[in-house]
Amino acid sequence: MVNLVDILVVFTDVTTILVTLVLLLVIGYVISMRERSGIPPGPPFWPVVGNMLDIRGKLVGKRHKYYAELQEKYGDIFRIYFADQLLIVLNDFESIEEAFVKQQDLFSTRPIEKLWVLNQSGKGGHGIIYANGQEWKDARRMAIRTLRNLGVGKSRLEEKIKEEIEIVIESFNESEGKPINVHEILRKAITNIICIVVFGERYDYGDPEFIQTLNVLEDGFTEMVFYTPVHRFPLLRFIPFIASKMVSVQTAIMEVQQFIAKRIEKRKPVFDQNAINDFIDVYLDMSADGECSTITESNTRRVISDLVFAASETTATTLDWAMLFMVLHPEVQKKMSRGNRQCCR
Secondary structure, eight states: OOOHHHHHHHHHHHHHHHHHHHHHHHHHHHHHHOOOTTOOOOOOOBTTTBTTTOSOGGGTTOHHHHHHHHHHHHOSEEEEEETTEEEEEEOSHHHHHIIIIITHHHHOOOOGGGOHHHHHHTTTOOTTTSOOHHHHHHHHHHHHHHHHHHTTTSSHHHHHHHHHHHHHHHHHHTTTTSOOOHHHHHHHHHHHHHHHHHHSOOOOTTOHHHHHHHHHHHHHHHHGGGGHHHHHOGGGGGSHHHHHHHHHHHHHHHHHHHHHHHHHHHHGGGOOTTOOOSHHHHHHHHHHHTOOTTOOHHHHHHHHHHHHHHHHHHHHHHHHHHHHHHHHOHHHHHHHHHHHHHHHO
């Protein structure tokens, strides 16, 4: 027969345990919400996830509006939490200049050790975007040497850019007043300029391989956002929806890397140290001389893919906005037209 006293003792023990757990959770919550002195103001945040769940409802897919609202409420410098990681957002010219120009030695390092995906994908090198220390210096030196050989600001690359602009204008004229996808044309033009710098050649806008590469770049750039929570919570990669998106991004990156690898292999038999014309030539020349330990073929492919990924979509989007503003402000468009005519005389 069950003793009533024993039941009451067990019930009391369970209640004590639950109360203790609740108290510990409350104490943990209060501690997690406390911030160090000197931290800029920012929105309320949750334990563990921080502000990662804030972009919901009408702000889904409109992260820039979320940051604009925070800027309006908290000023040009504010803080958010990416999970448990503190992030400081700079929104004005003065603070950005102070951090990245006047104190660049303190703020130029990438926090790759805090980003799980980058640690996993950086085994063969971190390229140029996420490199630090000597690895970054070597990648930067390769890029600067390539641009110097191409004569940036002088005749050679400038002429190539002018030729590409003429092709863009022809593409616009071919629409004959019909709606056109301006972003697509600009993306092809920008990617071609990068191809000239990296591979020493441009591609016809209708080239099947070129179009396939552009599609891969767009897919990879679009789906990259699904890496964000995985950086701090690696176990999320096993969730089917996120896992499928990650596979899409990895496939896109691998296809771009294969595209680059083919061009490197194609160049090796005909490489001439006396005729350095593009980024691949610079890589082959520096690796042949053994100038830098970090210049490996895998890292060079990563550097090139960084240049292509980072520059094509972002530059095309910037030009998109510039054209939109000129459409909305015809007086600016007229000034641009007059300036262009004067430059061409």
